[in-house]
Amino acid sequence: MQVEVNLFTVNKRFPLTISRGTTAKTTNVWVKILHDDIEGWGEASPFGVGNYGQSTETIKDYLQQLAPLLQPFSPLQRQEIEQLFVKNQVPSGVRAALDIAMHDWLGKRVGLPLWQIWGLDRQAIVPTSVTIGIDTPERAKIRTRDWLELTDVRLLKVKLGSPHGIExxxxxxxxxxxxxxxxxCFVDANGGWSLADAIAMCNWLAELGIKYVEQPLVRGQEEDLIKLKAQSPLPIFVDESCFNSTDIPRLANYVDGINIKLMKSGGLTEALRMVHTAKACGLQVMFGCYSDSTLSNTAAAQLAPLADYLDLDSHLNLSDDPFTGALLQEGRVLPNDLPGLGVKYSASAT
Incomplete structure (x- = not known):
């Protein structure tokens, strides 16, 4: 198969601030694979967790190095290609772009959307949350009004972990x-609290009717989650602490759920493994995103019937998303009936 790599920049309508910083735009990677006159599309977006990150340039360079190695393969040989990824220590974002593209190719090959190939019930998809970044109270209220005017919002994820403290x-x-x-409302601290602050906040948040708390402690502090879980009346989800299925068993006694992101997991293949592993461990599942366009979020939406919670809103905050795909209907991100991902390029993006 042939691999083509393109870069595109997307701008947020409203910059997003979390405990680690602010993002106003990103340059993402659009991957196309061509085999038997069928083209499959995938996307990688840069992300960082603590001192670990995958930049646009790193992702692009790996993809260009992999292109000649992938040429002898068919997109149907995903198991063999996955072994190639392991051998070459390919970063998860690179794997995600190619894995998404191979799934898109497969769906187009057989003429079915992925959710239908997997036998999933599209009507089982729950509403997505939309995100309110860290800000002053007044600007947070304005941002909330913006979301309410822009979309049919049912759920809000509020980013906490302010550098100014829990007050x-x-x-x-x-x-x-x-x-x-x-x-x-849900709450995501992105590892911005100490253990003492997390215990205090979880008890305070429970009184306000908050549904769960995501990543209260910084990645690397997982052993303290058991102390928090013992004193928290709220379910605890982890995001930065959980990249792939191998992370789940060691976290199972510490948390109540995991946040799966395609860029962390390495694509749909591993995301599906994570769902089954988490469910086997008695954990709930959420699908999230980074600064992903409609392309990646439509890919995640194909597996959305398996999720307890969804946070697939990044594309809704883009002023110049070049793709169309999954639609927001009654607060739910629903994949369409087109083959593969069901994503199209929209040259008229503004």
Whole structure:
């Protein structure tokens, strides 16, 4: 198969601030594979967790190095290609782009959307949350109003872990709840709390009716999660602490759920493994995203019927998304009936 690599930049309508910094735009990687006159598409977006990251340039360079190695293969040889990835220590974002593209190719080959190939029930997809980044209380209220005007919002994920401490977190969350009286709220600290602050916040958040807390402690502090779980009335989800299926068994006694992102997992193949591993360990499953366009989020939406929670909103915050695919209907990101991912290029993106 032939591999083509292109870069494209997407800009956020509203910059997103989390405990680790602010993002206003990213340059993502669009991968096309061609085999038997069928073209499959995939995407990789750069991301960072603590001192670990995968940049656009790193992803692009790996893809260009892999292209000649992949030429003898068919997209149907995913197991053999996965072994090639392991042998060459290919980063997860690179694997994700190629794996998504191979799945898209397969769906187009057989003329079916992926969710249908897997026998999934599209009507089982739950509403997605949309994200409110760290900000002042007043600006957080404005951002909440923006989301309410832009989309049919049912759920809000509020980013906490402010560098100004948990009192600032409390003021901001209360401001969001005052503005969004009909929406349920989740909280994601992105590892921005100490153990003591996390215990205090989980108990305070429970009194406000918050559904769960995501990544309260920094990646690397997983052993303290068992102490937090013992004192938290809220379910605990992890994101930065869980990249792939091998991470799940060691976390199973510490948390209540995991956040699966295609860029961390390495694509749909591993994401499906993670779902089954998590369920076998008694954990709930969420699908999330980085600065992904409609291309990646539509790929994740193909597996969305298996998720307990969804946070696939990054494409909704783009002013110039070059793709169309999954649609937001009644607060749910629903894949369409087109073959493969069902994604098309929209040259008129603004």
């Amino acid at each position: 600032a977190d409390k003021e901001m969350l209360l401001a969001v709840q005052q503005e969004a009286t009909a929406q349920e």
